Amino acid sequence: DADVTQTPRNRITKTGKRIMLECSQTKGHDRMYWYRQDPGLGLQLIYYSFDVKDINKGEISDGYSVSRQAQAKFSLSLESAIPNQTALYFCATSDFAGSDEQFFGPGTRLTVL
Amino acid sequence: GQQLNQSPQSMFIQEGEDVSMNCTSSSIFNTWLWYKQDPGEGPVLLIALYKAGELTSNGRLTAQFGITRKDSFLNISASIPSDVGIYFCAGQIGGSNYKLTFGKGTLLTVNP
Numbered sequence: 001d002a003d004v005t006q007t008p009r010n011r012i013t014k015t016g017k018r019i020m021l022e023c024s025q026t027k028g029h030d031r032m033y034w035y036r037q038d039p040g041l042g043l044q045l046i047y048y049s050f051d052v053k054d055i056n057k058g059e060i061s062d063g064y065s066v067s068r069q070a071q072a073k074f075s076l077s078l079e080s081a082i083p084n085q086t087a088l089y090f091c092a093t094s095d096f097a098g099s100d101e102q103f104f105g106p107g108t109r110l111t112v113l
Numbered sequence: 114g115q116q117l118n119q120s121p122q123s124m125f126i127q128e129g130e131d132v133s134m135n136c137t138s139s140s141i142f143n144t145w146l147w148y149k150q151d152p153g154e155g156p157v158l159l160i161a162l163y164k165a166g167e168l169t170s171n172g173r174l175t176a177q178f179g180i181t182r183k184d185s186f187l188n189i190s191a192s193i194p195s196d197v198g199i200y201f202c203a204g205q206i207g208g209s210n211y212k213l214t215f216g217k218g219t220l221l222t223v224n225p
Contacts, residue, residue, distance in 0.1 A: 004155075031211065040122075040217060040218075041217060042119075042201060042215040042216060042217040042218055043156070043201070043215040044215075045212060045213075048212065050211075058212070090155050090156070092155075094211070101146060101158050101161050102146075102158075102203075102213060103158065104148075104155030104156045104157070105155050106153075106154055106155050107153075107154065107155050
């Protein structure tokens with residue numbers, strides 16, 4: 001079974017709709033991250049969380065919100081989706097007590113029409 | 114903020130050739146990571162570097178942590194078709210700053 005899972009894997013929605021992307025991990029890591037990937041732009045950090053009570057904005061947090069429901073769950077919400085939020089979204093985890101390496105989920109492809 | 118310049122943006126090579134790509138920064142990083150992303154998948158960690166001058170191998174892949182701590186290199190020897198994908202470098206300052214800064218990626222195409 002995958003250590004970091006994301007649901008849904010693909011989603012098509014309309015402008016103005018509220019969307020939630022979910023991430024779960026079985027690695028036991030404290031730290032979780034949400035990234036956005038656009039073609040040719042690499043990975044940009046949206047939000048990150050170092051534990052259940054800690055939420056931090058990343059480089060491009062406008063238009064997004066997050067919730068850390070448990071150590072293993074970190075969800076990303078788009079309150080009112082807009083077309084330029086069409087992108088690939090990745091969740092990642094890392095271990096506070098271990099190395100700095102981040103482990104990524106398989107991604108969610110979101111299309112906003 | 115920190116920025117990473119990754120080059121080349123893309124490479125087209127023949128199977129069996131060696132490949133080199135690099136990342137440079139105006140900032141010092143204390144950790145360098147190299148990831149590979151296959152189409153439709155998330156990035157997968159290939160090599161992690163934690164010490165200036167460090168040279169680390171993972172099969173046909175070799176990466177080096179530049180002595181200035183402002184650059185890193187990844188080499189792939191004897192490329193094969195399954196090496197196709199996007200390779201990303203990522204740097205981390207460390208200490209109280211655990212965020213990764215990613216390069217924009219190198220798209221590698223291997224012709225059989």
